[in-house]
Amino acid sequence: MAEIEPVADKVTSYFYALLFLRHPDLRVMFPAAMDVQRDRLFKALVTAAKHVDDAEILTEYLSHLGRGHRKYGTLAGHYPAVGECLLGALSRHATSSWSAETEAAWVRAYTAVSQIMIDAAAEDEAVAPAWWQAEVIAHELRTPEIAVVTVRPDQPYPFLAGQYTTVETPWWPRVWRHYSFATAPRADGLLSFHVKAVPAGWVSNALVRRARPGDVIRLGAPGGSMTVDHTTRNGLLCVGGGTGIAPIKALVEDVAERGTRRPVEVFYGARSDYDLYDIDTMLRLEQVHPWLSVRPVVATGAVRGRPNGVSGQLPDAVRRYGPWREYDAYLSGPPGLIRSGVDALLGVGIPSDRIRHDSVEELVTTGYR
Ligand SMILES: NC(=O)C1=CN([C@@H]2O[C@H](COP(=O)(O)OP(=O)(O)OC[C@H]3O[C@@H](n4cnc5c(N)ncnc54)[C@H](O)[C@@H]3O)[C@@H](O)[C@H]2O)C=CC1
Structure with a gap:
């Protein structure tokens, strides 16, 4: 991977060129513009390589990937074609480290990876539509x-x-x-x-x-593990930036439906007061649920007409309040916010296994564009 990473763009372009030259019938399964697709393939390879020593996480990741491929019309028979072209692209660009041994290792890895994806897709077929x-x-x-x-x-x-x-x-x-x-x-x-x-x-x-x-x-099928842990009575510290407030609102509704009255503290961040497009909904929820507190946070200017509004960055606002040791944290928004938010939450004493957010890599490559 070390030799491939700096030339990732070339490897993925070469891979897709090989695939479409050798199997032109597969081109219709891909979008007209391949830029995001190219990034996705490489991110998937890197993610798989990163978790190679943790069979449980790797299997979960690949199974999700296999199920997700059903909506593209991917069939078990497509995997060998992809594998051949992947090897072709890797062997061409990893020239100094390529040998019969590395080739055999890639073949083993690809066979195992594709089998997990194929099995997960087949299992899913019995219980859910492809889209x-x-x-x-x-x-x-x-x-x-x-x-x-x-x-x-x-x-x-x-x-x-x-x-x-x-x-x-x-x-x-x-x-x-x-x-x-x-x-x-x-x-x-x-x-x-x-x-x-x-x-x-x-x-x-x-x-x-x-x-x-x-x-x-x-x-496509649902995904993500930023879901409420109902096995604990801990409070929920929810940090949502921009449209990242959407899943936070869903979490608040989930807690309300359970009726467990755990404290839920929402920090809702936006660039300015004007950008707090969902503040009225959030404040309506706050009015009906005594266990819920919603604090608008704006990066520039002031929050008009909301006495509890805060000016500044979301992670700083979270640090200013608390203590948060009895809370589980949920973070949603731009990748930069997730990164700095995780640092802030660790800093205020919330351990990493109690901080939930969607994968930053996924947000970057498959974003909301
Ligand atoms: N499940 C999730 O994590 C979801 C993530 N999103 C992502 O949220 C983003 C929403 O975009 P916009 O509404 O344009 O957000 P935005 O750029 O207007 O930022 C929203 C808030 O995040 C803060 N922020 C941004 N970058 C930051 C950084 N590096 N450090 C600290 N705070 C930062 C801003 O100050 C603002 O308070 C998109 O990138 C979208 O992909 C959207 C929905 C769900």
Whole structure:
């Protein structure tokens, strides 16, 4: 991996060129623009290599990957073709470390990896569809860039509060992006997402500016482990930045449904007062739940009309309050916030096994664009 990492771009470009030259029929399974796809392949290789000594984490990661590949139409028969081209690309770029021995090691590793993915996909086939179709039934613009999109899946969609899914729009086939569910599972089966149109974001711009009630999108399977630990009575310290408030709101609803009245402290951060697009919903929840406290935090300017508003960065705001030793922490938002937030939470005495957030690598490569 050390020899491959600095030339990752070349390796993945070469790999896809080989794959499409040798197997042109597979090209239709991939999006028109391959930039994000290329990053994804390499991130998957790095993640697998990173956990190579921890069979449990590796199997969980690969199983999730295998199940996730069902929505692309991936079949067991595709894996050998991919494996051959991967070896072709690696052997061409890892020239100084390549030998019969390394080749045999890669073949063994790839065979094991693909078997776990194939088995997980086959198991999943018996219990869940490869994807869900979902009709947009409401589209509410909260700011010119942020929409709350509510959809009705064509069949029951089981998930846990705090999880995310992948979304494909009809306008950009085979381009999938992650979005967290903005509510806990609802009795009416509806799902909603907070989407911010980001520059050059294919899916996010389509969802904010084009999608209207009646349009049909596709959803992949749910994922993510930022879910409430119901085995403890610890309080929840929730830090949500920007649209990262969406899964935090879902967690609050989950605690409310359980009726356990654990203290929940939400720090809701935005660049400015104007960007606190969901503050009214959060404050309404605070009014009905005595165990919930919501503190808006803005990076610039002041929070108007909210006496408990804080000016500054989210991690600093969290440090200013507390103590947090009796709390589990949940972090959601931009990758930079997750990184500095984890440091702040460790610093205030919350051990790492009680800090939950989505994978920063996933947020970076498969972001919300
Ligand atoms: N499950 C998750 O973790 C979710 C993550 N997201 C991510 O959240 C982001 C939302 O984007 P925007 O609304 O434009 O957010 P934004 O850029 O407006 O930032 C939101 C908040 O995070 C703070 N922040 C940003 N970078 C920081 C850093 N390096 N250190 C400390 N604080 C920082 C800002 O000061 C602000 O308070 C996207 O990157 C999206 O991918 C969105 C939904 C769910």
